[in-house]
Amino acid sequence: GQxxxxxxxxxxxxxxxxxxxxxxxxxxxxxxxxxxxxxxxxPVFLIQLVKSGEVKKQKRLTFQFGEAKKNSSLHITATQTTxxxxxxxxxxxxxxxxxxxxxxxxxxxxxx
Amino acid sequence: DAGVIQxxxxxxxxxxxxVTLRCKPISGHNSLFWxxxxxxxxxxxxxxxxxxxxxxDSGMPEDRFSAKMPNASFSTLKIQPSEPRDSAVYFxxxxxxxxxxxxxxxxxxxxxxx
Numbered sequence: 157g158q159x160x161x162x163x164x165x166x167x168x169x170x171x172x173x174x175x176x177x178x179x180x181x182x183x184x185x186x187x188x189x190x191x192x193x194x195x196x197x198x199p200v201f202l203i204q205l206v207k208s209g210e211v212k213k214q215k216r217l218t219f220q221f222g223e224a225k226k227n228s229s230l231h232i233t234a235t236q237t238t239x240x241x242x243x244x245x246x247x248x249x250x251x252x253x254x255x256x257x258x259x260x261x262x263x264x265x266x267x268x
Numbered sequence: 269d270a271g272v273i274q275x276x277x278x279x280x281x282x283x284x285x286x287v288t289l290r291c292k293p294i295s296g297h298n299s300l301f302w303x304x305x306x307x308x309x310x311x312x313x314x315x316x317x318x319x320x321x322x323x324x325d326s327g328m329p330e331d332r333f334s335a336k337m338p339n340a341s342f343s344t345l346k347i348q349p350s351e352p353r354d355s356a357v358y359f360x361x362x363x364x365x366x367x368x369x370x371x372x373x374x375x376x377x378x379x380x381x382x
Contacts, residue, residue, distance in 0.1 A: 189370070189371075197375075198359060198375055198376050199359070199361075200373070201370040204369075249313070255301070255313055255324060256301075256313070257313070258310060258311040259310070261310060261311075
């Protein structure tokens with residue numbers, strides 16, 4: 157079945173440093189979504205990318221969808237302690253839109 | 269809207285007991301999902317309902333797990349009998365099926381089976 161892999165599993169940065177997490181799918185995706193889960197919390201939707209090569213920005217967060225629609229990345233510029241959490245990518249399971257296969261996530265720790 | 273509401277937030281039970289987790293999706297959403305999250309396996313989809321009908325239950329671990337959605341505003345996930353390896357956080361999520369299928373997650377139920 158479809159697999160969604162994320163690297164790294166864990167990253168610890170100093171506040172102000174940049175951070176990037178990468179997501180790779182075993183199959184071509186119709187779209188990819190990113191979620192953030194704070195410690196003790198629940199996943200919260202950040203963004204969806206649909207088009208090949210698409211780049212979207214949310215303040216200090218930059219999301220990219222690969223040309224082949226099999227990989228994606230999330231880059232955070234100048235991390236802050238509020239960025240702490242686990243970042244998940246998720247892709248549709250099968251041909252439908254509805255069900256999502258989540259990556260294992262990248263846990264980000266930011267030290268002040 | 270209050271979002272997806274799950275109960276209880278925490279459940280501690282003894283091995284062999286029946287456990288029922290409850291979920292109220294966001295009003296108007298027609299898709300509902302149950303996920304299980306553990307450190308080892310991450311977020312796993314257990315079952316997916318669309319318009320109250322189970323569409324994909326291939327993620328349900330075994331016969332001890334069952335899920336129902338008797339109406340558009342309520343779903344349950346039942347484990348009987350429970351085992352220590354079922355200890356995890358169980359999330360319910362709902363969405364409105366369309367091109368942007370943003371999933372809205374509940375706060376989760378942390379289940380501990382001792």
